[in-house]
Amino acid sequence: MIRLELTLPVQAEQCIALLRRMPKGHPVRSIVEKDLRSWLKGYYGEQNVAYHLSFLPENDYYIFHGLRLKDKYEFQMDVLLISSKFALIIEVKNISGKLIFKKGSDVMTRVLNNLEEGMDNPIQQVKRQHLQFKNWLKFHQFKGIPLEHLVVISKTSTIIETTPDNQQIFQKLIYAQSLLDKITELEEKYSKPRITKNTLSHLSDTLLNAHDISISDILQKYQLSQTDLIPGVLCNSCNCYPMEFISGSWRCKTCKETSKTAHITAVSDYFLLYSSTMTRKQFAEFLKIDSSIKARYLLLALNLPSAGTKRATKYFLPKNCIFSPHDENSMKKGELFK
Numbered sequence: 001m002i003r004l005e006l007t008l009p010v011q012a013e014q015c016i017a018l019l020r021r022m023p024k025g026h027p028v029r030s031i032v033e034k035d036l037r038s039w040l041k042g043y044y045g046e047q048n049v050a051y052h053l054s055f056l057p058e059n060d061y062y063i064f065h066g067l068r069l070k071d072k073y074e075f076q077m078d079v080l081l082i083s084s085k086f087a088l089i090i091e092v093k094n095i096s097g098k099l100i101f102k103k104g105s106d107v108m109t110r111v112l113n114n115l116e117e118g119m120d121n122p123i124q125q126v127k128r129q130h131l132q133f134k135n136w137l138k139f140h141q142f143k144g145i146p147l148e149h150l151v152v153i154s155k156t157s158t159i160i161e162t163t164p165d166n167q168q169i170f171q172k173l174i175y176a177q178s179l180l181d182k183i184t185e186l187e188e189k190y191s192k193p194r195i196t197k198n199t200l201s202h203l204s205d206t207l208l209n210a211h212d213i214s215i216s217d218i219l220q221k222y223q224l225s226q227t228d229l230i231p232g233v234l235c236n237s238c239n240c241y242p243m244e245f246i247s248g249s250w251r252c253k254t255c256k257e258t259s260k261t262a263h264i265t266a267v268s269d270y271f272l273l274y275s276s277t278m279t280r281k282q283f284a285e286f287l288k289i290d291s292s293i294k295a296r297y298l299l300l301a302l303n304l305p306s307a308g309t310k311r312a313t314k315y316f317l318p319k320n321c322i323f324s325p326h327d328e329n330s331m332k333k334g335e336l337f338k
């Protein structure tokens, strides 16, 4: 059973929002585009792994995609699988070319088109997650669950190379196509249930409650300021800006498109790019709404959680809610933030 669905990573959503609001020809665009391609590649790799996991019996496993927890430091697991017999952490890699692993090294070398590049060794990465999750389980009093970890290479076209004295890495490093065989192997290794169905269900709920996505400061990452970005409500059809709010609808001056929901993407962009909180004044300024009555009406209709009173009221997104403007079904007014 999937407890936490696979979604586009927050960083990819941020890149998409940034590209939507950066003028054409901005020097940072190409860097953001490159980073977005890399986030999307990782996401497609995880989609492939999710496909293989969909063959597991529904009732035996709880599956979490992108679960983010805090031990001493925060850590995020691409996939966590828990059953009453064992738990398995999976780090997914979707990397083209040849990967060379040297014994005991924290770095792996990727060779693509005759170019060599050093990358973090994913086996070391998942080992750290293993330690952190072990601490997390101990802290939350979940005892007796054997914990395993794996690096899954999503494409068989990725070549893995290592020295004869380092073959043990293939115990922890497999291709996605072998994932179900590996899980069967673990089922044989841990044939007896270690925790009851009730404890498993309690653990699953505790994990979901502890899950906490974070939106990092992307403007700082790319050394951008708010003046680099285009404010206002953008037209969904022709991408022109700003749309104007007239008689209850957003209207595009260029293509004459009207929309009742075009501002929702702008609000999402604000939270992804600018700040985790928004006052009514900031809302009106960013969306370029000149009437405070219209701004109040539109903001309240979004039904966002808030803190504070009167003009100092700050609005924010509900916990772990990143609404994706690419999801047409979630674009209906007000629905997203309830």
Ligand SMILES: [Zn+2]
Binding pocket: 235, 236, 237, 238, 239, 240, 252, 253, 254, 255, 256, 257
């Ligand atoms: Zn338009």
